[in-house]
Amino acid sequence: MLTELSIKNFKAWRDTGPIRLAPLTVIFGTNSSGKSSLGHLLQALKQTVQISDRRRALHLGDETSLIDLGTFADCLHGHDLELALEFSVRWRLPSPLTVKNALDERQAFRGDELRLSCALRADAAEQPQTERFRYDLMARGQAVLSVEHTPKTLDCEPLRLIHAQGRKWPIEPPEKFYRFADRTLLRYQNADFLADFAVQTETMLERLYFLGPLRRPPQRVYQWSGQTPPDVGVQGEAAVAALLAAAAQERKLNRGYRQRVLRFDEFVANWLKELGIIDSFAVRPVAKGRKEYEVMVRTHPAADEVRLTDVGFGVSQVLPALVQAFYAPRESTVWMEQPEIHLHPMAQSNLADVFISAVRSCEDGAPRNAQLIVETHSEHLLARLQRRIAEETIPAGDVAIYFVNRQGAAAEMEQLRVDSFGEIENWPENFFGDDMADIVARTTAALRRQADGGRDRT
Numbered sequence: 399m400l401t402e403l404s405i406k407n408f409k410a411w412r413d414t415g416p417i418r419l420a421p422l423t424v425i426f427g428t429n430s431s432g433k434s435s436l437g438h439l440l441q442a443l444k445q446t447v448q449i450s451d452r453r454r455a456l457h458l459g460d461e462t463s464l465i466d467l468g469t470f471a472d473c474l475h476g477h478d479l480e481l482a483l484e485f486s487v488r489w490r491l492p493s494p495l496t497v498k499n500a501l502d503e504r505q506a507f508r509g510d511e512l513r514l515s516c517a518l519r520a521d522a523a524e525q526p527q528t529e530r531f532r533y534d535l536m537a538r539g540q541a542v543l544s545v546e547h548t549p550k551t552l553d554c555e556p557l558r559l560i561h562a563q564g565r566k567w568p569i570e571p572p573e574k575f576y577r578f579a580d581r582t583l584l585r586y587q588n589a590d591f592l593a594d595f596a597v598q599t600e601t602m603l604e605r606l607y608f609l610g611p612l613r614r615p616p617q618r619v620y621q622w623s624g625q626t627p628p629d630v631g632v633q634g635e636a637a638v639a640a641l642l643a644a645a646a647q648e649r650k651l652n653r654g655y656r657q658r659v660l661r662f663d664e665f666v667a668n669w670l671k672e673l674g675i676i677d678s679f680a681v682r683p684v685a686k687g688r689k690e691y692e693v694m695v696r697t698h699p700a701a702d703e704v705r706l707t708d709v710g711f712g713v714s715q716v717l718p719a720l721v722q723a724f725y726a727p728r729e730s731t732v733w734m735e736q737p738e739i740h741l742h743p744m745a746q747s748n749l750a751d752v753f754i755s756a757v758r759s760c761e762d763g764a765p766r767n768a769q770l771i772v773e774t775h776s777e778h779l780l781a782r783l784q785r786r787i788a789e790e791t792i793p794a795g796d797v798a799i800y801f802v803n804r805q806g807a808a809a810e811m812e813q814l815r816v817d818s819f820g821e822i823e824n825w826p827e828n829f830f831g832d833d834m835a836d837i838v839a840r841t842t843a844a845l846r847r848q849a850d851g852g853r854d855r856t
Contacts, residue, residue, distance in 0.1 A: 399769045400602075400731050401511060402488040407475040409435040410809035416486075417811065420798035421757040423771045424783065426829070427802030432809030433773055437608060437733045439485060441465040443575070444603045452573040455518055456483075456526040464608065464632060470526045476807060479520045482529055488513040488536070489602050492729045497535060497543055499557055500588040507543040507557065509535035512598050516575045528572040533595045545592060547572050552582065559586045607726050608632055609718055611735035611773075616693070616706040616714035620681075623689045630725065634718025638693060640725045641666060641681060650762070651724055653755045666720050669752050673745045675713055677701070712740035716749070723756035723770060731769040732756075738776040750782035754792050777830045788820035801826045 400419045405411050410432030417436075427433040441464045446457040458473065459466030471477045490511050499505035516531040530548045534541040545554040549571040552559065562585060570579035577596045583589045613634035620638040627636040627643065644662035652659045660668065667679040678696040683689075693706035695713060706714055719737035726732050738746045753770050760766060774780075780799070787794050799814040803826065815823040 399490045401490055404486045405439060406484040407481040408439055408483055412475050412808040414811055418798050421769050421796045422753055423798045425773045425800045431802045431804045433802040438465055441608055442467055444606055446574055447600050447603045455528045455575050470520055470524055479524060482517045482519045484517045486515040497591045501560055507535055509537040509542050511536040514576055514599055528575050531572055531576055559589050562587050605730040607732045609722050609734045613715045613718050618705055618707050619690045621689055622691055630718045630722045637718035637721045640721050644725055652760050654758050669720050673748045675745050715740045726768060728766050733771045735773045738774055738779060743778045746776045746778040747782040750779045754786055784820035794818050
């Protein structure tokens with residue numbers, strides 16, 4: 399689970415400062431304010447981990463990748479190639495990590511969080527190169543072991559790295575934005591643990607999933623031949639396949655401790671019903687022995703069952719969000735953009751309950767410890783979230799809410815302080831528009847018309 403993120407000189411962001419990430423993090427903001435860029439950088443980090451080319455510091459993307467960020471100049475704040483793109487990401491480890499000094503068994507360091515900080519700078523060909531990266535193993539919020547790697551140096555504190563006999567060759571430059579070269583590790587007698595840091599980074603990024611703001615339109619028939627997709631896809635294109643795979647594996651979920659356990663597809667169908675947009679939902683094969691499936695929906699108890707393509711667009715758009723929220727493996731982070739799109743206000747409110755359930759749900763009797771980071775414009779979702787905090791359905795500390803605004807060329811982020819009663823102590827100006835101005839203008843217009851005898855000027 400991600401616990402903190404900071405970014406410098408990336409697109410609209412000159413400096414985000416440290417962003418606390420809670421199990422349920424909600425990000426609001428004006429259009430084109432820069433809020434989506436936060437997730438875009440993480441997508442670039444993930445796709446860099448997945449490529450085989452270790453010399454490429456950052457995979458900016460192509461037609462086959464998660465995201466295409468263009469050139470390195472496109473990514474830098476103000477397109478200034480003199481700047482370094484810097485970021486720091488901190489995450490809670492699935493289980494505590496212990497680092498032992500291979501040359502002194504009495505020296506050991508144990509932490510439950512890892513922080514990776516990195517700086518990338520353009521080379522002569524305007525391609526990103528790793529200027530430095532640093533790992534901090536942390537316990538109780540403090541670094542207990544730190545290591546920093548530059549193209550020519552490798553420093554570790556308080557553990558001292560000892561050269562292997564006859565291996566005082568120059569160290570290799572960093573690989574990608576986070577890896578130590580194998581030859582560099584062989585240079586020392588007690589540096590094997592550094593490979594564990596890279597593995598932990600890869601594991602964290604592999605467990606990071608994204609759902610974009612626009613999902614694929616519904617289809618009359620879906621193909622599934624038994625595969626298990628890793629996620630629903632950035633556009634939700636694999637949502638039905640993921641649903642069928644989870645049901646075939648007999649995955650079962652409940653909404654929390656000692657609550658009713660349901661098969662995965664039933665669990666999702668129940669949430670669709672509680673959103674208030676359908677009465678029933680089922681995925682069935684077109685015919686026995688075939689790999690074509692239909693998604694059948696009944697909008698009201700007395701209505702006929704119809705295909706997903708024959709009902710409102712909102713069902714097909716929210717389905718990938720529901721599936722991804724519960725399909726992702728334990729200890730995963732799911733980043734969603736505008737999951738409320740095409741939903742009416744009541745459904746948007748109920749979506750907050752879905753997300754609370756996603757971060758508190760259990761699978762096979764154990765908490766899933768999933769994390770959701772949601773970009774949204776929905777005031778209805780926020781109001782329900784505030785209500786649930788007041789009702790103690792979810793602790794205020796398990797929720798982080800941010801507002802992003804554009805001030806000139808740079809984006810700014812403000813954390814909203816929410817107390818245990820669900821009240822926001824520092825509402826930003828015009829957070830959801832100037833409601834009072836609209837009320838005053840409407841009242842003034844009504845009084846003017848009444849004074850004119852209620853005449854219709856149109």
